[in-house]
Amino acid sequence: MKNSNSKLLRAALAMALGASLSAALPANAESTTVNGNGALSTNARIDFSVVIPRFLSFRVGTTGVTIDQITFSPTAATVGNSTPISGTGGDAGAGTAANVSVLGNGGQITISEANNSAGAGLKHATLADTISYTEITTSSSDGNLPAPALSNAGGNTSTPVLNGASSVTNRTAVWTYAYANTTIPSAGTYGTSAKGGRVTYTASMP
Amino acid sequence: MKKQLLCWILLASLPASAATVVIGNGGGRLILQIGSTGGTVNQVNFTVPGASVGNGVAVTSASVTPASPTCPANSILVDVQARSQLFRPRTATLTADSSTPLTAGSATIPFSQFAWTSTTPGGGPNGCLNAPTTIPSGIFSGSAGQPLISFNTSRRACMCAQFRYLNQSVVSAGTYTGRVTYTLSMP
Numbered sequence: 414m415k416n417s418n419s420k421l422l423r424a425a426l427a428m429a430l431g432a433s434l435s436a437a438l439p440a441n442a443e444s445t446t447v448n449g450n451g452a453l454s455t456n457a458r459i460d461f462s463v464v465i466p467r468f469l470s471f472r473v474g475t476t477g478v479t480i481d482q483i484t485f486s487p488t489a490a491t492v493g494n495s496t497p498i499s500g501t502g503g504d505a506g507a508g509t510a511a512n513v514s515v516l517g518n519g520g521q522i523t524i525s526e527a528n529n530s531a532g533a534g535l536k537h538a539t540l541a542d543t544i545s546y547t548e549i550t551t552s553s554s555d556g557n558l559p560a561p562a563l564s565n566a567g568g569n570t571s572t573p574v575l576n577g578a579s580s581v582t583n584r585t586a587v588w589t590y591a592y593a594n595t596t597i598p599s600a601g602t603y604g605t606s607a608k609g610g611r612v613t614y615t616a617s618m619p
Numbered sequence: 620m621k622k623q624l625l626c627w628i629l630l631a632s633l634p635a636s637a638a639t640v641v642i643g644n645g646g647g648r649l650i651l652q653i654g655s656t657g658g659t660v661n662q663v664n665f666t667v668p669g670a671s672v673g674n675g676v677a678v679t680s681a682s683v684t685p686a687s688p689t690c691p692a693n694s695i696l697v698d699v700q701a702r703s704q705l706f707r708p709r710t711a712t713l714t715a716d717s718s719t720p721l722t723a724g725s726a727t728i729p730f731s732q733f734a735w736t737s738t739t740p741g742g743g744p745n746g747c748l749n750a751p752t753t754i755p756s757g758i759f760s761g762s763a764g765q766p767l768i769s770f771n772t773s774r775r776a777c778m779c780a781q782f783r784y785l786n787q788s789v790v791s792a793g794t795y796t797g798r799v800t801y802t803l804s805m806p
Contacts, residue, residue, distance in 0.1 A: 445650070445651045445652065446648065446649065446650045446651075447648070447649050448645070448646050448647065448648045449646050449647060450646045450647060450704065451647075452804070452805065452806045453647050453648070453649045453804065453805045454649070454802060454803065454804035454805070455649050455651050455802070455803055455804075456651070456800050456801060456802040456803070457651050457652065457653035457654075457660075457800075457801050458653065458660050458798050458799065458800045458801065459653055459654060459660065459661055459662075459663060459695060459798070459799050459801070460660055460661065460662040460663070460796065460797070460798050461662070461663050461665070461721055461730075461733065461782070461795075461796065461797050461798070461799065462662055462663070462664045462665065462794060462795065462796050463664075463665040463666075463667065463721060463728060463784055463794070463795040463796075464664075464665065464666045464667065464794050464795075465667050465672060465723070465790055465791070465792050465793055465794075465795065466667065466668070466669040466672070466792060467669070467792040468669040468670065468672050468792075516673075516789055518672060518789055518790060518791050518792045519791075519792050576789075578725070579725075579726055579790070579791045580726065580791035580792065581789050581790060581791055583673070583789045
């Protein structure tokens with residue numbers, strides 16, 4: 414009787430477990446399936462594709478469309494004494510400098526300078542006198558993002574250092590401007606956007 | 620007497636039916652489905668807007684090709700099932716190998732820049748209708764053997780995974796491709 418009960422119990426358990434397994438494992442002939450008594454392992458894969466477009470982003474001074482104007486104002490007692498004069502009006506360095514950033518992902522970027530003086534330099538407001546752009550110096554806080562030296566003719570360039578071995582440039586720096594103050598020009602206001610005082614930097618990527 | 624009672628309880632729990640299905644005590648079995656059935660490897664596609672490259676705003680997948688069955692658009696079905704022999708419960712584990720980064724020429728993007736959000740499949744053919752477990756959301760570790768879920772045999776775990784590119788660094792322009800291999804194992 415004991416054996417009979419035991420066999421009946423096993424049969425019932427087998428049926429119950431079998432039904433449970435059947436419900437949990439529906440037939441799926443198209444899936445990856447492995448069978449066996451020992452350790453089992455199987456794999457399947459997913460591919461990924463990411464399209465990264467070329468882009469170039471460049472900032473000098475205040476963000477957006479604002480064009481900063483940096484003004485140098487040597488005092489009468491210091492005109493032409495070759496002591497550099499700091500500027501005001503920039504968005505960094507208490508007005509003496511500009512925040513600069515350049516980001517791109519298409520290879521070596523080149524930054525060039527130009528101005529609207531037609532090669533004459535910063536013009537006097539009323540006279541024919543000028544101040545050469547070489548009197549305005551630029552220093553960068555980061556050697557990886559140097560500034561091109563300003564010139565009357567324009568066309569000087571600098572090359573930001575690529576980040577690693579990639580085609581990516583992601584650099585920020587502060588460019589500080591100073592008036593070298595090595596000459597004694599006529600008194601007056603020179604430059605501004607109306608008198609050849611606007612510098613345009615252009616970042617280009619191949 | 621107790622055994623007799625248990626036996627009758629078990630028998631009483633089985634519905635009366637004219638048809639009887641007997642499941643034999645077969646070997647162990649693993650079933651793994653990632654995306655489409657058969658030998659098709661699905662591809663998850665991302666396109667990053669030019670103004671957004673590397674800005675840290677995640678980009679959701681634009682498409683899955685071919686579309687994965689059962690799951691919503693732009694997501695992939697992951698369906699794992701394990702069975703062991705009678706009276707031999709075991710534990711099955713699903714792992715991901717994302718150790719080989721995506722490449723575009725010499726440029727790379729690590730798979731640690733990719734994450735997924737899980738939802739429970741809603742039905743349809745092979746729809747994990749009986750799945751008691753949803754594989755959790757996560758981020759690829761960029762390594763081999765990243766455990767995703769472990770579960771006891773005679774169980775099933777599923778998810779519809781929607782992937783996103785975390786977009787946390789500026790990378791070179793190009794089309795990057797890479798592959799993740801999922802492994803279901805039962806020692």
